[in-house]
Amino acid sequence: MATVAFTHTLQRHVACPTVEVNGATVREALEAVWKVNPLARGYVLDEQGELRKHMAVFLDGRMIRDRAGLTDAVRPDSKLYVMQALSGG
Template sequence: MPTVEMTRHLYRFFPVLENRAIRVPAGSVADILRGVDALAPGFSDYVLDERGALRPHVNLCLNDTIVIDRKTLSDYVPEEATLYIFQALSGG
């Protein structure tokens, strides 16, 4: 099963994911995000817009490659991969 890792500040909103290995069945990036959402309801709403596309402030990397398909999230995540979720921080 693929592993999902994310920036630490996301745990503030989804504490159920903190301090645990996040592993979900292999599939498309969209499938992976649905798997994380099953563990922490509301997660996909936080990283996806109303059309199911990645929000502008969120980036995904599959191992060491940025996920290019931000609209349909069709990139395949194989069994031994790691999907990294990065959310930009801003402020002033």
Template sequence: MAQLFFTQQLARFTAVPEVSTDAGRLREGLDSAFALNPRLRGYVLDDQGALRPNVVIFIDGRRCLDTRRLDDPLQPDSKVYVLQALSGG
């Protein structure tokens, strides 16, 4: 099963579960996490359901390509990391 991990930066705002999912697509995997903590959705997704600009997702070491539909495929052994994208100097 694919594993979703949320970094501790998000934990400052709400509980961030580690999720095991058999989802075949990123959005389905995220929905599994949001089912455990609905407040998490607002920190990760905007009002249109797209990834917020200050959040980045890596799937098996590669950055998520589809930030609107979140349709990137997940493999049964995928590792998905959701974290805040930091900027500044």
């Protein structure tokens, strides 16, 4: 299963423990997280389902390419980190 971890700066607003999920894409992995933690979704994605402008997702050490569609492929042993960019105030 893929591991999804969240920046500590987000934990101040909504608890986001590290979780293990199934999913073949970033979208599927994150959707699996929202199923157990629905409040976190709006902090990471906007209402169009796209990654917020000043958020970043690292997949196995690289920033994901498809910030809108979240189609980057996830392996069963992948590690995802949901981080905030230094931009954004």
